[in-house]
Amino acid sequence: MGTRQVATKQFSDYALEKMMDLFHHHDHEVGSQLKKTEPEKYKEYKSTDCITYVLNVLSHAFREMGDEQSADRAWQLGAHGTELAKYLVKKHDWKAVYLNPDSAHPRDATADAVRRSEEHTYSSLIALKKHTYYDIPLKYAVQDYCVTPEDHESFQLLNKNKPVTQHNETDIASLEQVSFGFGISRGGMHTWLFSKGKIYEVHWNSIGDGLYEATPIRIFPWLSGAIIIPPEQTKYLAVSAKLK
Numbered sequence: 001m002g003t004r005q006v007a008t009k010q011f012s013d014y015a016l017e018k019m020m021d022l023f024h025h026h027d028h029e030v031g032s033q034l035k036k037t038e039p040e041k042y043k044e045y046k047s048t049d050c051i052t053y054v055l056n057v058l059s060h061a062f063r064e065m066g067d068e069q070s071a072d073r074a075w076q077l078g079a080h081g082t083e084l085a086k087y088l089v090k091k092h093d094w095k096a097v098y099l100n101p102d103s104a105h106p107r108d109a110t111a112d113a114v115r116r117s118e119e120h121t122y123s124s125l126i127a128l129k130k131h132t133y134y135d136i137p138l139k140y141a142v143q144d145y146c147v148t149p150e151d152h153e154s155f156q157l158l159n160k161n162k163p164v165t166q167h168n169e170t171d172i173a174s175l176e177q178v179s180f181g182f183g184i185s186r187g188g189m190h191t192w193l194f195s196k197g198k199i200y201e202v203h204w205n206s207i208g209d210g211l212y213e214a215t216p217i218r219i220f221p222w223l224s225g226a227i228i229i230p231p232e233q234t235k236y237l238a239v240s241a242k243l244k
Contacts, residue, residue, distance in 0.1 A: 003138065003162050009064070010230070010232050011061050011062075011065055011180075011230045011232070011235055012061075012179050012230050012232060013164040014060065014064040014065065014167070015057050015058065015061035015180045015193075015230075016062035016179055016180045016195055017055075018056065018057045018060040018061065019057045019180070019193050019195065020172045021198060022053065022056060022057070022059075022212070023200055023212050026048070026211055027208075028045060028046050028180075029045060029046050029047070029048045029049060029084070029145050029207075029211060030042045030045035030046070030048070030207045030211070030232060031047075031049060031202070031204040031205050031206045031207060031211060032047045032048060032049040032052070032204045032205060033049070033050065033204040033205045034204070034205050034206065035047045037144070039184065040087055040175070042207070045093075045207070048116070048130075048191055048202055048204075048211070049202055049204035050191045050192060050201055050202050050203075050204065050205040051078050051079070051081060051131060051191045052078075052199070052202070053191075053192075053212075054078075054081075054084075054191050054192070055075055055078045055181055056222055057193060058071075058074045058084075058182065059071040059072075059074050059075060062074065063201070064153065068093045070091075070092070073087065074087075074148070076167070076225070080188060081180055081184040081187075081188030081189075081190075081191045082134045082135065082136060082187060082188040084182075085136045085182070085184055085188075085226065085228045086135065086137075087134050088228050089136060089137055089138070089228060091224060092230075092231075093231045094229060094230055095139040095140065095228070095229055095231065095233075096133065096136050096137060096138045096139060096140070096226050096227070096228045096239070097138070097139070097140040097141065097142055097175065097181075097225050097226060097227045097228070097229065097237070098123070098124070098127040098133050098137045098140070098141040098142070098143070098224075098225075098243075099142055099144075099148075099183075099217075099223075099224055099225050099226060099227060100120055100123070100124045100127075100141075100143045100144070100223065100224040101143075101144070101145055101146035101164050101166065101218065101220075101223055101224075101237055102120075102143075102146060102147050102148045103121060103143045103144055104121065104159050104162045104165050105147075105148040105152075105154060105155045105158065105159055105162070105165060106118075106121065106148070106154060106158060106223055106224075107146070107152065107154050107219060107223065108120075108154065108159065108221070108223060109153075109154035109157040109158040110153070110217065111120040116160070119186065119221050119224065120224040121159065122145060123224050124141075124224065126143065126231060127141050128243070130167035131243050133225075134184075134187040134188065134226075135164070135224045136226060136228070138243055139234075139242065140197060140234075140237055140241045140242055140243060141171075141241060141243055142168075142171040142172055142175045142237075142241050143168060143171070144165045144166065144167060144168040145167070145168055145169065145171065145218060146166075146171035146218045146219065147164060147165045147166075147167050148165070148232070149164070150164050170238050170240055170241075171223075171237075171238050171240055171241040172218065173238075174215070174236055174237050174238035174241060175197075175217070175227070175236070175241070176196060176197035176217070177196070177236035178194065178195070178227075178233045178236050178237070179194070179195055179233065180195055180228040180229070180230065180233065181193070181194040181195070181228060181229040181230075181233065182194070182196070182228050182229075183199065183225055183226065183228070184225055184226055184228075185222035185223075185224070186222065186225070187224035190222055190225075193216070194227050197216060197217055198214045198215065198216055198217065199215050199216075199217055199220050200213075200214050201213055201215070
């Protein structure tokens with residue numbers, strides 16, 4: 001009789017387990033801003049926020065993999081989401097994927113915030129030309145998966161002379177197969193986790209049911225950003241998503 005092979009857990013497996021455990025069991029936690037505002041009321045609660053969620057998960061997975069040094073390094077870099085992302089790419093061979101639901105017509109353009117929306121079009125240009133997102137080296141780009149219709153207010157405010165963007169289903173469908181990733185929006189202003197087409201995040205001003213939230217990536221309101229995925233997850237991405 002042959003020897004039975006025992007499957008070895010990968011980083012993604014440990015990370016996903018911890019991510020979902022915190023998502024479903026956080027009665028002991030409160031948003032960091034809420035605790036700061038009312039410290040006495042929430043003194044028995046553990047403080048958390050978007051980056052703390054990320055760091056709890058990443059450090060747990062590193063430790064389960066027997067890598068205490070990387071677990072500690074993640075916490076050292078945690079105040080800067082982009083630095084953490086660059087560390088994972090350069091030291092652990094993770095791959096960064098640029099995201100943008102509509103590279104030509106950002107859905108969040110308003111009369112008062114056109115310049116803010118221009119970041120989405122500009123970051124797309126840099127991603128395709130220089131293969132970077134806030135100096136994070138990019139390997140893939142998944143764009144144009146939630147197209148802004150021509151009659152939408154935002155379409156009329158920014159790049160209205162450009163045609164409606166062509167919907168790209170192939171690349172987003174492949175990304176939705178990735179079981180774990182770490183994401184950043186607006187250059188690290190917001191950080192989050194990702195699994196199977198959903199973005200998992202923590203709201204720093206909430207507690208209870210409103211503390212953690214899962215949102216389909218196709219309708220995530222922060223729009224452009226990047227997901228950094230462990231090397232074992234790249235097998236799911238479509239060939240067309242690879243930057244050339």
